[in-house]
Amino acid sequence: MPERTPSQTVGPYLHIGLTPGRYGVREIFGPVVADAAMPGTHIRIEGRLVDGDGNVVPDALIEIWQADSQGRYAHPADGRPVASNSFRGFGRAPTDDDGAFFFETVKPGAVVSPNGVMQAPHINVGIFARGLLKRLFTRIYFPGEPANASDPILSLVPADRRDTLIAKPDAKNPSLLRFDIKLQGDGETVFFDA
């Protein structure tokens, strides 16, 4: 049996290959996961990535993977048709000079878990950067969501760290959510191993 190829960092020049638009290469991925025609509750997620010193991380890449508003994934292991042919459930965004990123999408529906318990709506997040030798994996959950209390993944997280996984509502704009990511130290975001 062949053995796995090890992970290596994306390094500081990742944009050339992964978000190449500024180098004159057509982009096939971007921060817009759902266009206006997509059924569901449209949301914008904004966040900032900071390191263990609280400094912004301006050279990272954030990827998200999510279900449609009915909890269906655009993937054969799910098998159910998603709400729109144009919905692929995947987004990719570089952080900017302020460590900031955003995605425009729809709120996903609840997703089934291996023992049949429904998972609360959530978005899987992958983080790549110089200084990260392998991807970090976390999840965005939604504020004020009653299903969070019984979510089988959140329940594995110590109670005092769960808030790092729950996006913050915006006081004025109900479609805007904040999800800041702290790589290390006080308030460190919870990262998963699956």
Next chain:
Amino acid sequence: MGGEAGAGQGPVGLSRGPRKANPVVERPVTARDDQEADAMEDAYSRTGNAVDPPHLFPDYKGTARRAPSRPLIMIPQTLSEITGPVYGHSDVGPEEADLTKQHAGEPQGERIIVKGRLLDERGRPVPNSLVEIWQCNAAGRYIHKVDQHPAPLDPNFTGAGRCVTDENGTYQFTTIKPGAYPWRNHANAWRPAHIHFSLLGPSFLTRLVTQMYFPGDPLFPFDPIFNSVPDPKARERMIAKFDLDTTKPEWALGFVYDIVLRGSNATPTED
């Protein structure tokens, strides 16, 4: 290894019980010890991940303030993890695999062919899967605005390529051999020549970004990124092999580089 969760870290009780919700693996639950039962119920193997570098690797200075300090929380593999982005032949044009033909003229340097197969840990090909690469030019300079290395840019070279694996998991790029380049990790630090590779594979769990190195590079012993991989045999799997059969007479040297992703425990089905 800094900040890694061990196999016993965190509760994993969720994954017990019949898997009626999982469309990929359906197995009866029988009496086993906990660890074995959990391993049986994973859709994707976890053991192969031991080849990866730790998050914190002090010789690579960039990890010091970016590596998580808390252990990762082990979670079961749900539908959210065993699915993943599906991109294929309709997303990428065949010309995108030739990095020597993106400009009016030809780039400087040694023309090479890099080809290989995308496989899983069971040795099965991973077909119709996106491969993205990026690299510096023959002089060791990236087109990237942040790269300050005083080596020439090449107006005929961007250094970005993409392709999709065929039904046998095979991919192929034409490019030029990248140069070594300096970085500021430590005194007189140079990266061995490499091409960055990004793979999606069939699920969120198979996502991999790695670097392909060239055989016989004298910089290997001094490079903390290459040496962050703990097992020397695993490091060797990041080094392409020169291949005379891939080499095109009067045209380009050929290198073969197979890439192995996490393997699904599921019996493959036709879809």
